[in-house]
Amino acid sequence: MVTLEDVARHAGVSLATASRVLNGSTRQVGASLRAKVELSASELGYRTNVAAQTLARGASNVIGLVVHDLIDPYFAAIADGAMRVAESQGLMVMMGTTHRDPSREIAYVSTLNAQRVRAVLLVGSRVADPEPTRRLREELDRYRETGGRVACVGQDLLGTDTVVPDNRAGAAALARALAGLGHRKFAVLAGPDWLLAPRDRVAGFVGALEELGLPEPLVLYGSFDREGGYAAATQATGVTCVFAVTDVMAVGALASFRDRGVRVPEDVSVAGFDDIFTLRDLVPALSTVRLPLPQMGARALELALDATGEARAETVAGEVILRESTRALD
Amino acid sequence: MVTLEDVARHAGVSLATASRVLNGSTRQVGASLRAKVELSASELGYRTNVAAQTLARGASNVIGLVVHDLIDPYFAAIADGAMRVAESQGLMVMMGTTHRDPSREIAYVSTLNAQRVRAVLLVGSRVADPEPTRRLREELDRYRETGGRVACVGQDLLGTDTVVPDNRAGAAALARALAGLGHRKFAVLAGPDWLLAPRDRVAGFVGALEELGLPEPLVLYGSFDREGGYAAATQATGVTCVFAVTDVMAVGALASFRDRGVRVPEDVSVAGFDDIFTLRDLVPALSTVRLPLPQMGARALELALDATGEARAETVAGEVILRESTRALD
DNA sequence: GCAGACTTGGAAAACGCTTTCCTGGAGGTC
């Protein structure tokens, strides 16, 4: 293992000089010494020991990124946006997946704190139970006390900078658009009730229908994935329009209807939420609420990195996009 | 910032004892001291400084994971498999995305080397140009000389443990299956020629047709994404069957045909490669070659972690799956 | 009871950097 000291000795300079040449300092180093050091470093194949550097500097060049599930394209898209920002700033990304287990989220924050990462990005819905949120917040506070920066994508419940998808308003707008198509009898394929994002979407949708004086929709709970959408959709009878709280669940619903010979949109309209890029080519094309996922991830990291005093919450609106999976009732 | 020394002082023990209690050592510590240390640590909110630990131990608990592109579900699936293994071993994952730029891959290996990560996983196709591969290999060698472990998912070109998707054989098997359906006139939607994975798939497909004595297919090049598939497909005329070298490109092809009123599979059959989970519900369901993506990622990390002397290459076969997007010619 | 073998706790030397001082010389001003 080649150390800075080896390089310094080989170049015939002091450790300090070698450090200043190789690892970016404000201090000037004379051209001839600088050249010698650089040559030695490359001849010996020197690689900075980042752990030592972090220890000495008291700050690392790593950020932490905690998401629920990488396979879910929702998170992949947000993560991608965040990673682009990280790359552009020369930061490495330490990634953790919680598989929707709040305690794993807490554990990751603790670990990332131990790693002394520059910033932590928490991506994904908070849970309804206040207890894990309280403990997470405690852990985050501990991290922030020592200079850590935090930002979230999700509900603004942690006292951090947060990019908040406006789930309620988006779902409400979708409800109005769907009602505008003439639909009156709805089913909502809701995700698990203990997650806030699906909850808010359901609430927004239901609330908007109520405001319009329409009958209450049939709310069917299922897991937060394709299978959940499939299962819930099998019970969605007697309605003209189905709102699945995520595109991924909507895909399950489409599959369910297809398997049962129910035509979309002729027999039933289906809408999702998120506008997942990979699903853009579904047939029928999915009506949905578009969220600018990569931008949200990027923005969250930007917020975390440029530290201001108080926590900011930036709401991002969803845009209703009607495609082929929903049709106007005649 | 609470340090181990603070904890030791607070507990009235030596640094050594505190270290042994809190950060897993083989040495025994008496129950009463152990309890005191643990209490102090939790009271003070102590968090190990991993940088210091890494420096002192000379080994980190981090692995590096370098993929081409997170939004591409192919890589997300492999990454997910690898991350599950990492999590089960208590390892953190440092992730980098190259966006298919070989020089970024090299840069990441260098950075990960500097981070002294335990192992590096390189996921994604090698390139045809031997030069970047040579330089990457050089960088990897430097890393391995100092005890780093490396594994790849892709072509076995780096002298590392490698999980090799059998692109040729898979594509050949697909060609035979398609020929078995009666197809004679094929188009291949090839990815960029400078990437080895699409190249191998094309070669396998073309080779199999040749062996069967069938006419050469029309080979159309396009970018390695949905748009590439779309563009290439517009030129795929006069054929009964189209093979896109990835599912993602196949999706583009399906969209292209749909936009032009060409029915799949009635007018033309379409097959892909990879069997991307998120695309399982496409209509028509995509015929493809299934690769056990998460398992491949998991296996690669396992290989990297249990270090044997020589490099092992494990080939994983693809399984031809015919669904609705291909039909038998009458 | 006592030599020897274990065991437990602590002091202190790394680990590989960064950065604060300090020093000596070069350049500028009167």
Place this chain on the structure above:
DNA sequence: GACCTCCAGGAAAGCGTTTTCCAAGTCTGC
């Protein structure tokens, strides 16, 4: 030419752990 300011270079003190020695007790077996 004396004085001052600047600046490049080096010595050395950390940064927060781990781990190697030692020393002092505690057992064990006879």
